[in-house]
Amino acid sequence: MQWFDALIQGVLLGGMYAQYALGMALMFGVMKIVNVSHGDLVILLSLVGISLAASLGLGPFTVMAALVPLAVGLGWLLQRTILNRVVGDDPLPSLIATFGLSLALQNLMMQIWSANSRSLPGGGIESRSIQIGGIYIGLLPVIVLVFAIALTWGLDMMLKRTRFGRALRAAASDVEAASMTGINPRTVYASATAIAVGILGFAAVFQSLRSTVAPADGGAQLIYAFEAVIIGGMGSVWGAFLGAMVLGVAQAVGFRIDPGLGVLAGHIVFLLVLATRPQGLFGRA
């Protein structure tokens, strides 16, 4: 029963990680770049949300309605001002630029919000739970998982069915051929990053409701997103989603064995996948 409980909690935790991982999978898939400041953006949006809620007295879902458009704008701006200049075959410029951005963002947040941990008051939903057959399931983690599934499904449908999704996939597979057919890669890239960071707007609200956030936490979120993408297998959004589930379960089971082992168990599963199935559990070889 204890292990079944760990499995359930792990899947719910995976719902949180999936929301970080989707954006990373999308950006890598389209532009072959990794935004090192991915996790710091989650923290920045969380802290902005917490300040908004505190000063205007907004509820968590009103904060979400404000944060998501803000996140989309932030992503667009990030692509237009920084990332469009560093996209290319050489991975170094994009890594260094976003690495510097991460360092600057982290310390800027430290200046504005101090190093303290904060959280978003959820008006009670964060502590409500449902009991099913002796297992308590938090209402909030279930909402997080439902949002994660909806976001993954929505992103997948958008990529498969819409005109914009086709443009994204075309730019991902061959940017020069895509631009010959009338696609403007810069606009496509900016939209991809806007979506990727926009999803972080949801993640930011849930992260700050579920637990606390502090300016230095961004690195861990980046690593979890990355591990989920690699475990699941690069190239598909459902892969990233399932990778997040595996990572969540690994951490929850590790945490049951010993509280010091939770995060480490996730890393070890990641390294095992890398050793035995480098294309990812759900990726095609």
Place this chain on the structure above:
Amino acid sequence: MTFVSMMPPQVQIRRQTASGRIALALFVLAVIGLAAMPWWAKTGTIRMVLELCCYVAVAQMWNLLAGYAGLVSVGQQAFIGAAGYALFVLAQTFGVNPFLAVFLSLLVPLVLAVPCYLLLHRLDGPYFAIGTWVVAEVFRLVASNLSWVNAGAGMSLSVMKDYSAFQRNIAMSLFCALLILVSIGGSYRFLRSRFGLALIAMRDNPVAAASQGVNVRRLRFMIYVAAAVGCGLVGAVYFMAQLRINPPSAFDSMWSNIAIFIVMVGGIASIEGVLIGTLIYFVADRYFGEYGASYFVVLGVMTVLVALYARTGIWGMISARWDAPWFPIRRHLVLERNKP
């Protein structure tokens, strides 16, 4: 029957330049000066110089990885901490002479780097970088959970009490000289060798280099292991001087921040850039370090600006204007007139 005599043209390969000779003389003087520090510097100065030498060495290792081998790492602190811990375990737990233990502890990053690389090289360019960070986190978490390295509480190097302050100063000074000699001198020698030629070919275009017979995979592996050992030496020396080690300090990502800042601002893929970058970082740290977070905001923004607008860094701008390398690695072909 007629013979066409094809006299090969009289050529000479010139590899050293006037600026290079001056720099080499200064380099030798600097290494001697570092080794002789106990006779001209106070303990505080020696410790400061030691820190500076550690920055130079870590930055040069990162430069070899990112600038030449195309392996961007943000996790070299894994090997810094691993060797630091190895030193403490050898010297404190097993009673090995600490100065000898510095060298023995290099075996740990050497052995650990091999499986790390075999796993990480499967990751694509930018993912490789995050992968190295995960490895560093794994090392930190393992150290935080291992009871025989005293878990999260860390260890102290109290055996250093057996040595007088002067003896410790001599050791620190010799290690400073060694760090510079190995990281800068060693890299320079390496870059001038046939491996260096292969490495530069690989830096310019890995595919073309492979077609010319350069074993790109083996060379990358060699550089990764060498950089791990180099960072290990920094870790062992740095934490020997610190006398304390714990998981957050041993596996601090600050090392990566500093190495990246130094190399990118100074000028990637050049030894001169590392020296310039270290000097800038060190001066900035002395004067602005007290401003804490806002100082790091400036460092971060500078790194972004360099990546966007000046990828070759300061040395790139200087060498575009004046062709006077301090550590020349190019080969100039000098044609000689045929003498009658």
